[in-house]
Amino acid sequence: MSAPAPAGGAETVVVKCGGSGALDVQRLCEHVAELTAAGRRLVLVHGGSAEMARLAGQLGLTLRQLTAPDGVVTRYTDAATLDVLTMALAGRVKPALLTALDRHGVAAVGLTGLDAGLLRARRKKAVRAVVDGRPTVVRDDRSGRIVEVNAALLHGLLAAGVVPVVSPPALAEDGEPVNTNADRAAAAVAVALRASRLLFLTGAPGVLTDPADPASVLDTHRLPPAGEPAPPWVGGGMTIKLVAAREALVGGVEQVWIADGGAARPLAAACGDGPGTRIVLPEPAPVGRTSP
Numbered sequence: 194m195s196a197p198a199p200a201g202g203a204e205t206v207v208v209k210c211g212g213s214g215a216l217d218v219q220r221l222c223e224h225v226a227e228l229t230a231a232g233r234r235l236v237l238v239h240g241g242s243a244e245m246a247r248l249a250g251q252l253g254l255t256l257r258q259l260t261a262p263d264g265v266v267t268r269y270t271d272a273a274t275l276d277v278l279t280m281a282l283a284g285r286v287k288p289a290l291l292t293a294l295d296r297h298g299v300a301a302v303g304l305t306g307l308d309a310g311l312l313r314a315r316r317k318k319a320v321r322a323v324v325d326g327r328p329t330v331v332r333d334d335r336s337g338r339i340v341e342v343n344a345a346l347l348h349g350l351l352a353a354g355v356v357p358v359v360s361p362p363a364l365a366e367d368g369e370p371v372n373t374n375a376d377r378a379a380a381a382v383a384v385a386l387r388a389s390r391l392l393f394l395t396g397a398p399g400v401l402t403d404p405a406d407p408a409s410v411l412d413t414h415r416l417p418p419a420g421e422p423a424p425p426w427v428g429g430g431m432t433i434k435l436v437a438a439r440e441a442l443v444g445g446v447e448q449v450w451i452a453d454g455g456a457a458r459p460l461a462a463a464c465g466d467g468p469g470t471r472i473v474l475p476e477p478a479p480v481g482r483t484s485p
C-alpha cells in the first residue's frame with residue numbers, strides 16, 4: 194500500500210470530509226485554496242450519509258444497518274443500496290465539492306475507488322451480524338475492506354498541482370464495485386501516501402465525553418489498547434472513525450485529528466495544533482519484570 198514519499202519534501206495532508214450535513218463546503222474550499230496556494234498537498238476523501246439518506250428517501254428505498262457481534266454498526270449494502278450510494282456520492286456530494294473548489298480557483302479531480310483501481314478491496318463474503326434484531330449470516334452484502342491504494346495515481350495528480358477528491362465505492366477482486374467505509378478509506382489513503390496528517394472533519398468539534406455537550410470536547414483522546422472496547426460515551430459514526438484513526442496511526446501517519454466541519458477555518462488542525470481532538474495510540478505496556 195505504500196509508495197515513495199513525493200519529491201520536494203512537501204507534506205501531504207488527507208482530509209476526510211464528513212459531517213452528515215454539518216460540513217461548510219464554502220469555508221472548506223476557501224481554506225483548501227489558501228493552503229494549496231501556500232504549497233501544501235491536500236487529498237480530500239468524502240463520505241455522505243446525509244445525502245445518501247436523502248436520495249434513498251426520494252427513491253423510496255429503506256436503508257438498513259448491520260450490527261456486528263462487537264457492536265460496530267455498518268451499512269447493509271445490497272445491490273440497490275450500492276446503486277444509491279454510488280449515485281449520492283459520485284452524483285451529488287462529489288460534484289458539489291468539485292464545483293465549490295472550482296469557484297475558489299482550486300484545480301481538483303474527482304475519483305471514486307473504481308478510477309484506475311484507486312481503491313481495491315476484499316469483499317466480505319459472509320458477514321455475521323444482527324439484522325432487524327435477529328442474529329444472521331448475511332451473504333448479499335456488497336461491502337469490503339481496502340487492501341490496496343493506487344498511490345502513484347494520487348502522487349501524479351498532486352505533482353501536477355491537482356487536489357484529488359476521492360470517495361467509495363472501491364473495486365473488489367471480482368471486478369465489481371463494493372461499498373467501503375469512507376473513514377477507513379481516508380486512513381488507507383493517508384497510509385499509502387505516507388501523509389503527515391489525517392484530519393476527519395465531522396459534525397462534532399472533536400471527541401466528546403458527553404455527545405450532547407460540545408463543551409466536553411477533548412484536546413487529546415488516547416485510544417484504548419487494541420482489543421479493548423471504546424469508552425461508553427463513544428457511539429454512532431464516531432466508533433468507526435476511531436477504528437480508522439487507529440489504522441492510520443499504526444500505519445505511520447504522524448498526527449490524526451478530529452475537528453468541526455462547520456468551523457470558520459476547518460483545516461486549522463491540518464497545519465497547527467487544533468482546534469479539535471488529537472487522537473493518539475495507547476501507551477506501550479510497561480515491560481514487566483522477569484522473575485529470577
Ligand SMILES: Nc1ncnc2c1ncn2[C@@H]1O[C@H](COP(=O)(O)OP(=O)(O)OP(=O)(O)O)[C@@H](O)[C@H]1O
Nearest residue numbers: 211212213240241242395396397401426428430431
Ligand atoms: N463521543 C462522541 N464524540 C463526538 N461525536 C460522537 C460521539 N459519539 C457519537 N458521536 C456522533 O458521531 C458523529 C460523527 O460520525 P458520522 O458518521 O455521523 O459523521 P461523518 O463520518 O463525519 O460523516 P459521513 O458518515 O457522512 O461521512 C458525530 O456527529 C456525533 O453525532
Ligand SMILES: [Mg+2]
Nearest residue numbers: 211240242430
Ligand atoms: Mg461516518
